[in-house]
Amino acid sequence: MEEARxxxxxxxxxxATELLRDRFRLSTISIVEAQAKKSDMExxxxxxxxxxxxxxxxxxxLAKDLELFSQHAGRKTVNMEDVILSAHRNKHLASSLRSFCxxxxxxEIPSERKRKKASRKEDKASxxxxxxxxx
Amino acid sequence: xDNANTRFDPDLIHAIFKLVWSRTAxxxxxxxxxxxxxxEVGAATSKKNRxxxxxxxxxxxxxxxxxxxxxxxxxxxxxxAEAEGVNKIEATHLERILPQLLLDF
Numbered sequence: 001m002e003e004a005r006x007x008x009x010x011x012x013x014x015x016a017t018e019l020l021r022d023r024f025r026l027s028t029i030s031i032v033e034a035q036a037k038k039s040d041m042e043x044x045x046x047x048x049x050x051x052x053x054x055x056x057x058x059x060x061x062l063a064k065d066l067e068l069f070s071q072h073a074g075r076k077t078v079n080m081e082d083v084i085l086s087a088h089r090n091k092h093l094a095s096s097l098r099s100f101c102x103x104x105x106x107x108e109i110p111s112e113r114k115r116k117k118a119s120r121k122e123d124k125a126s127x128x129x130x131x132x133x134x135x
Numbered sequence: 136x137d138n139a140n141t142r143f144d145p146d147l148i149h150a151i152f153k154l155v156w157s158r159t160a161x162x163x164x165x166x167x168x169x170x171x172x173x174x175e176v177g178a179a180t181s182k183k184n185r186x187x188x189x190x191x192x193x194x195x196x197x198x199x200x201x202x203x204x205x206x207x208x209x210x211x212x213x214x215x216a217e218a219e220g221v222n223k224i225e226a227t228h229l230e231r232i233l234p235q236l237l238l239d240f
Contacts, residue, residue, distance in 0.1 A: 063155035
């Protein structure tokens with residue numbers, strides 16, 4: 001009985017994974033084709049599928065990393081710092097993610113705080129989790 | 136241009152993350168279920184075993200990270216193909232860039 005249930009669970013899990021993998025592949029294809037067109041290159045179909053599967057595996061690994069990072073910080077919710085931390089081995093990648101993160105924050109912050117943004121970029125990064133009113 | 140098409144959908148990435156996280160939460164539950172003392176306080180531990188979640192900005196940032204990953208793969212392979220003087224990316228080109236790509240991400 002117990003075994004049959006876990007078998008069923010595993011099947012459902014696999015089905016869900018397959019569905020997501022297909023949806024993920026569609027997104028990857030459009031990104032890859034757009035990029036290939038930009039650099040005037042053709043790309044053979046099996047390679048697109050290959051890159052897509054690679055990126056999917058990377059996403060699963062990323063999910064595990066993010067969970068561990070947030071748990072280590074004593075949180076149940078993943079935030080932007082965790083994502084940046086996952087790219088810590090590559091300085092360029094981390095800094096590009098950092099600037100993307102600042103862009104996202106700038107969009108949320110009302111305009112009166114925007115002016116001060118540049119000078120406080122650094123410390124805002126660390127206060128993103130707990131909101132500390134700094135007036 | 137058609138920017139929406141050239142990036143990942145945060146909902147899709149969230150769905151993948153949730154799948155992985157619910158898998159680990161289930162595993163954790165099973166491990167604790169093996170412990171007879173923990174079995175009795177199932178209601179209390181169910182909160183502890185709640186799967187991880189993610190905030191919206193973190194998901195957007197993850198989408199960007201994945202987009203960069205895919206674009207880097209194509210660009211690096213394209214560079215190799217170009218150096219070889221062909222204008223179609225084939226398996227050998229991807230093979231050449233794969234080790235460094237995986238080290239960089």
